[in-house]
Amino acid sequence: MPHGTMQKEQPCPSIIERKTGRLIQEEEYGQKAIYFLYHHFLGRLLLKMIFARPYFSFLRGLYYNSFLSKKDIAPFVEKYGLSKVLLKKNYQSFGAFFSRKEAVYLREAGKENTKENGEAWKEKLREKGQAGKRPFYATASGKLLTYKIDQEGKIIFPGNENNGKSNPLPLEIKGNAYSIEKILKAPCPEFLKGGTLLVFRLSLPDYHRYIFPTEGKLLRRKKIKGRLDSVRKEAAHFKAFSENKREVSLLELTGMGKILHVEVGAMLVGHIHNHFGSKTFSDKGDQNKKKNLGEKTTKFDRGYQQTFRFTAGEEKGYFSLGGSNIVELLNEKIVIDEDLFENTKKGLETKLEIGERIGYGKA
Template sequence: MIMKIKDRKTGKIIKEEEDSASIIKFLYHSLLGRIVLKFIFSRIYFSKLLSIYYKSALSKKKIRDFVKKYDMDKSLLNKDFKSFDNFFKRKEDVVINREGFVATASGKIRVFKIGEDNGLYLGDKKLRIMIKENVYNIDKLLKEPLPEWAKGGYLLLYRLSLCDYHRYIYPVNGVFVRRRSIAGRLESVRRDAAYWRAFAENKREVEYWHTAFGDIIHMEIGAMLVGHIHNNRKRSFKRGDEKGYFSYGGSSIVEIVGKGIEIDGDILKNSERGFETKIKIGERIGYGSNKAT
């Protein structure tokens, strides 16, 4: 599934550098590759074994090539990271917009309208997503029925590439209600892989919140090579508080919001036109629908 990316800051269409694109093509587009994927790469034990290397001092040599490949801030090379894992989960200064509903993570975002029929829409067009000859819906993502309050709201899909900052924050003030862990595999969430199937079958952590913008469902989705999702366990939180981080690998975050939140028009327009919007953690992406928040 190939989508274009629009940089929100510049308005330009950008091309994303794909890491190990040839390997991903082999895994998803050949019989042998799919066998290897099923029995090795998508298993949690494989990610855990790989994490042993990334946490070792031997992995430090990977940092320089990684920074160069993704044209990252060269000042990162001057810091004394003990391992590649230490580099990947680094903490950076995050600027939080003082008002509105802010971006939970840095990466690429796409937004879908949730219909009264529980379907996902881009503008007036309803998506029909088939997975293993079954129609995909939000209930399959949650593994339980979608709450009534979510109908008429939005589903926000954040896609984090390897070069993105892999820590994430709370987007608004609120309180924790409950959480669930959903066991699963670790499929890739790359655009040319089994995009929606991954969200139906991957390991994920789900939290339900009461917030200043109404109820929200927040979900971290583990992807290939992501052995761990590390979450803080806050009973109450403020906009910009750190919620957690991912271990090495591409990852995704899904948020389901109700009618109390309106998403900024440029992001909605980009989504309807088939674009992901490149955003930065902490920037405003929406506002309270009562215009007061």
């Protein structure tokens, strides 16, 4: 595309709502502005010099965290069809409204996020016994894309696993393919090979708190400095995974093994706020045991520090104002529901809700 021209946008349904099967088209505040910034020469120049810089997000955050921004809440709720109950709560700023805390219940896929459905699903799991099948839950509300990871650690488009094709994240920017190595700034760990990669895209109307997908312990956290590009589709959002500010957590899930959980900050997101788990303990004994058994340690295993236990559905953290992404890299013991792969193969993101079951851990 020539630098000085803009391609005409071709809006079409690109999201499928898992609960209803309905195809929907997403609309966001500032959609045309984002398209200009990423698809026009002048826009890209302004983006590089101003809008993707952390200070811009900081300055915008000053307004959205002030009482002056309260007037923006009602139009936002109306535009995106959010619950009118939110207007009855006395949020002191748009930022406080955006990072609000709501009750989250673990439940069967497609069920409403209510205490009743959450309790009913737990009872159903108890009745089934779930032999060798621990449920794996959606860590966030948003739009999901699902990929395979091959035995070489490459990200494969669903359906290409057995035909010899390697199709890294299906987007290239100036010839650069976005890989696990670029996301982590480290080689792909052995435990991820043969597994799955999940991409949760949180747009402005989505709930911006996230949970642990099942019980386990948090072993390590690593912060990676970077820019604050947009994660919207108009902005070629895969680029954000390798260049944006992000935080990587190494989790060991009970009965499911290790996974990596990555929060990716975005334009207007000043901070990624992570909590610690509910209980702490020393991991020194685990590391000594590994050494005695002659097992190799990865970059995420080394060093000594406290680790933290968490329960399924426990809140892991939240994002400040803005759109965001969460990337989860799973080992092969975790089986993700086939409908999520099928939607990705069709070029559709799957809209789902935090806490709904999206897979299980096999024995």
